[in-house]
Amino acid sequence: MTTRPNRLLVIEDEPGLREIFQIVLETAGYDVEVVEDGQVGLEAIDKRQPDLVITDLLTPRMHGYEMIRRLRATAHGRRVPIIVVSGQTYSADQKRALELGAGTFLPKPFKRQQLLDIVKNTLDMVHVRFWGVRGSIAAPGPETIRYGGNTPCVTIERGQDLLILDAGTGLRQLGLCLHAEAKGAPQHLNMLITHTHWDHIQGFPFFVPAYLPGNKLDVYGPPSVEKPLEKVLRGQMDPAYFPVALGDMAADITVHEVREPQFQVGPFKVTAMYINHPGITMAFRIDLDGTIITYATDTEPYRFLLGNREQPDSELSEYGGQRDAELVNFARDADLYIADSQYSPEEYVDKRGWGHTCYVDAIDVALAAHARRLVLFSHDPMHVDEMIDEKLRRCREIVTQRGESLVVDAAIEGQAIDLVPPSLRVG
Ligand SMILES: [Zn+2]
Structure with missing residues (x-):
């Protein structure tokens, strides 16, 4: 650093x-x-x-x-x-x-x-900035202009410290920004990837800092099912899909497969956990000198996949509930819980088994974990701005009805949430 x-x-x-x-x-x-x-x-x-x-x-x-x-x-x-x-x-x-x-x-x-x-x-101050907030596929256009159409990319920033979460299409704009800031000076950048579904890696080939000699890029992510993580990233840049190969990117790029539950990236202490999504997907809990951010995008409650959301008392639901408690622990006391909340409860009925969460269940995790703040993330590509407004309104209503003080926001592309570190908190 x-x-x-x-x-x-x-x-x-x-x-x-x-x-x-x-x-x-x-x-x-x-x-x-x-x-x-x-x-x-x-x-x-x-x-x-x-x-x-x-x-x-x-x-x-x-x-x-x-x-x-x-x-x-x-x-x-x-x-x-x-x-x-x-x-x-x-x-x-x-x-x-x-x-x-x-x-x-x-x-x-x-x-x-x-x-x-x-x-x-x-x-x-710690700033959590959203460069891409949309799940599944980029959905730009006049109907998604307020919340944004790019797929997941988030940064955690404090002064000169920076950590990138996911390499969805939002990564392209971040790359342009970092390149402009560098003014030709070499940069060392660190990136965590939750999984290699397209919407979480498609920005990678368009990440300008990766093309510049002198730059160093460390990428961390889960080992995939059949191929090493580096091979998956290389595969997306096969000539059939993209004109430039991964090996032609001039920065010094190292891909690390996450094998340990805890590792350090500069000042960021990272904990990784497998979550419930098709393939191999990780959530990350990041501790920056006591400021805790849990990033759990692309996950579905085990108890509703194994059991049924409408009949929560079955044996399978009970086992699933035990697994779901692991996510609650992972988000425990987080200053910010960035949560998959792709569906409404009504939509989830038809989308069970698709690997995503409905917003009521994201609220349940945040409340059980005593998180300070919840950000609804991974917006469905079919959800136009007014639908996300409504999702946010309903979430805030639920929190109020339960007599809780959890702050709920919906992630907006281009905007940041500022977190006051423990050393500066009053009381
Ligand atoms: Zn996914």
């Missing part, structure tokens, strides 16, 4: 404050550049690829809102965290800045320690 100091870019037009930012942040060990307007700031972000941007809202030539909006529209600007600093503390302004993609708002005037705390806390 890289150990360079974090690069900060500050956009501030008041000369006195510019000096304060420079001195305070440099003294704290950050690599700081301060510019005075949004236009220059945008150019400097493109050139320097900072780890954090601090911007005033009312800067000359281009105000903070426009700067954030433009930055978020670029490949390189999607991931960088932003702190907005402003004397304009109307809640409507704060709300607008946060909606545009600023992570935090620091009102002026502020104390030195306040600034240092907010910078450190923002850099320590």
Whole structure:
């Protein structure tokens, strides 16, 4: 992992404050550049690829809102965290800045320690970003535009640390973003693959960083039924399917078959578990210094596959229930549980045995596991935006009816969920 100091870019037009930012942040060990307007700031972000941007809202030539909006529209600007600093503390302004993609708002005037705390806390936040949220097959189009049409790809990010989950078609956009950020510098990237069904690997041949000499890519996934994992990835790039072979990708690529239940990937402690899906599929539980994310996409409750959802008391259901308890343990106390929730209960009746879960059962796991937050994931390709709205509404209603406080969201392509690490939690 890289150990360079974090690069900060500050956009501030008041000369006195510019000096304060420079001195305070440099003294704290950050690599700081301060510019005075949004236009220059945008150019400097493109050139320097900072780890954090601090911007005033009312800067000359281009105000903070426009700067954030433009930055978020670029490949390189999607991931960088932003702190907005402003004397304009109307809640409507704060709300607008946060909606545009600023992570935090620091009102002026502020104390030195306040600034240092907010910078450190923002850099320590864990961001879970969704690049592809759709199960089975990519389903782009006007009817899926809000939640997104790409197949699974998720990143867990903290400062300069990054872990990629799955290589569905969403991986292509992530690759473009990482390539733009690198500015030619070599990158070492790590990727976990849950299984090799098409929707979880089809982005791999389009992952730009894998084509660049000097880059290193470590891919971790389950051994498949008949062939080594590397052979499966190689097979999808056979000339019959794709014009470039895996061996022609110029990065140093190593494929690791996961044989141990626990392994370390940089700062990420990963636990793997087999789950119930046709073929060999893994769920991952990732521990990043106490922030826990469980990623269990593509799984079906054993008790409903072996038994029957409508008659849960059979002997087979009982055995299945014991196996399902393993998933509950795997998601235990997770800060974020990313769960297969492809079907409604009504749809599941006809889709039993297809290897996916209905959202009511995802809620049951999250509640039994005491997860803090549930993200509905692997949206069915037939589910248009309004159907996912309805799925989310029904899930929240169920949680309320049960008197629980579980936070439920539906994964949205291009958006991130920010998790406060235990070291920063109050109370
Ligand atoms: Zn699958």
